[in-house]
Amino acid sequence: MSRTDDDIIVCRCEDVTLGEIRRAIAEGATTMDEIRRITRAGMGPCQGRTCRQLIALELARKTGKPVAEVLPSTIRPPMKAVTMGSLAKIGEEDAE
Amino acid sequence: MRRTADAVVIGGGVTGASVAYNLLKLGMRDVVLCEKATFCNGSTGRCGAGVREQWGSKGNCLLAKASIDMFEQLADELNYPHDLEFKQKGYLMLAHTEKEWAQFQKNVQLQNSLGIKSRLCTPEEAREIVPALNTEGMLGATFNGRDGHANPFHVTRAYLTAAERMGADINYFTEVTGIEVSGGKVKAVVTKKGVIETPIVINAAGPWAKPVAEMVGVKLPLFTQRHQILVTEPVGWLLDPMVMSFSIGIYCQQTPHGSLIMGIGDPHEPKGYDIGHSWEFLRDMSRIITRLLPALKDVRVVRQWSGLYTVTPDAHPILGGVPGIDGYLQAVGFSGHGFMLAPAVGQIIAEMALGKVTFLDVRNLDVGRFERGEYNVEPSVV
Incomplete structure (x- = not known):
């Protein structure tokens, strides 16, 4: 990929471009977690469902490692964004 | 190396x-x-990414005050290309019990004597600072505008x-x-x-x-103890300061990014190195915070995690x-x-x-x- 790809949005939730991912790697990031901590890529409502693979690919390309050897970022619950109003009602039906 | x-x-x-x-x-x-x-x-x-001067002991007050002086200069001093997301919109500490209110009056006296400009607030004054706050059952609060947030x-x-x-x-x-x-x-x-x-x-x-x-x-x-925490999706402006209660055991702040970070201090949490997470935390946190800040009921949680406190006597x-x-x-x-x-x-x-x-x-x-x-x-x- 050329430098002109730098404006491509990789993480749609947090508006992170491929250029920002490349800059984080150039600044020394070698893992998915480090890139997430620096750029916020993968921290938005979809929690990295779209950008995770794209970032792993870029990291593999830049570090010369196979994608399978790129250390993945931690996947955290909830699996889907849930309102606090719904969470507050957990267990209420059971109690009735 | x-x-x-x-x-x-x-x-x-x-x-x-x-x-x-x-x-x-x-x-x-x-x-x-x-x-x-x-x-x-x-x-x-x-x-939780909070920074505050409002402590109850001279030692913590002085260390925290000197640190906030330094946080104010940090981006320039360290010549760092990213935003440190340092914000100073205060901490609002809520008092719901007589014991807590008495402690807060002592704390503010101590803080003021050390040059920390915290102040006591009535529930009405607290609502002026955080209009979204439910002040039912609140005796008062303390506020210090120099406290706030930075990106760890x-x-x-x-x-x-x-x-x-x-x-x-x-x-x-x-x-x-x-x-x-x-x-x-x-x-x-x-x-x-x-x-x-x-x-x-x-x-x-x-x-x-x-x-x-x-x-x-x-x-x-020392002992280590898990503390659970969550973050919401980013939303429009909801509140300026960190809202914190020691008797309820919670804190909640909107970051400059727009998301809200909040956590609970659970006194029954066992000591150890467990940093797993529980659905009970999501439920309890949501119940407590939607009582204090009802507008949060429509805000979505995107992620939960936990970390360790390393606690001294x-x-x-x-x-x-x-x-x-x-x-x-x-x-x-x-x-x-x-x-x-x-x-x-x-x-x-x-x-x-x-x-x-x-x-x-x-x-x-x-x-x-x-x-x-x-x-x-x-x-x-x-």
Whole structure:
């Protein structure tokens, strides 16, 4: 990929471009977690469902490692964004 | 990795990063930092990101106040390309019990005497500061506008990259497995990637401070305890300050990014190294916070995680050396508030390492205070 790809949005939730991912790697990031901590890529409502693979690919390309050897970022619950109003009602039906 | 150093710092969290930077700033030349994972992997990267001066003890107040002075200058001083997301929109501490309200009046008196401009608020005044707040059952609150938030990842990285530019050797994925001491003096640090000869070692290992101290035969009165936390999607402006309650045991702040970070201090949480997460936390947090800030019921939670507090018997850190082991220094046991104290602590530990007089007198925060019985418990902790 050329430098002109730098404006491509990789993480749609947090508006992170491929250029920002490349800059984080150039600044020394070698893992998915480090890139997430620096750029916020993968921290938005979809929690990295779209950008995770794209970032792993870029990291593999830049570090010369196979994608399978790129250390993945931690996947955290909830699996889907849930309102606090719904969470507050957990267990209420059971109690009735 | 270098094989000799003037000092080796153990820990790539905010404390170790600040210590490493300050050692170089004060003129030390050969500083090596060893971190077993990567930056912010222990407590720093998992913390609530709040910074506040409103404490209940002189020691914590002075360390926090000096740190906020430093946070105000940090972006310029460290010449860091990313935003540190430092914001000063205050902390609003809620009082719901008579005991708490009495403690707050004492706290504000102490804080004011130390130059911290906190003030007591009626429930009506609290609502003027946070219009979204449900003040039912509230007796009052305290507010200090200099308190606020900063991004722990970027603050830590800002220290680390500045230290690196000044010549520090920062080593990630480099676990320390031993410290060699001979004739009462530190000689070397042993890592999984080799041995580094050094006359000085600084234990800034956060939750792993206790096992690191055992490498030099020091027993620290510390325990670790999980604290759970969550973050919401970013939403439009909802509230300015951190909202905190000690009797309910919660805190909640909207970050400059728009998301809300919040957590609970669960008194029944067992001691240990568990950093798993529970659905019960999501439920309890949501129930409590939607009572206090009803507008949050329509805001979605995107992520939950947890981190460890490393707690001392008095909820103050342990700073400084240990008699009989020349060259061993520790900055440990921050009891849940290491991030906000790191700027001042970094300078103090660097001054100690270089044999200078520290800019704040922290002799009463040595590890010996517990045996001497000379300590008072910090009352204002979630």
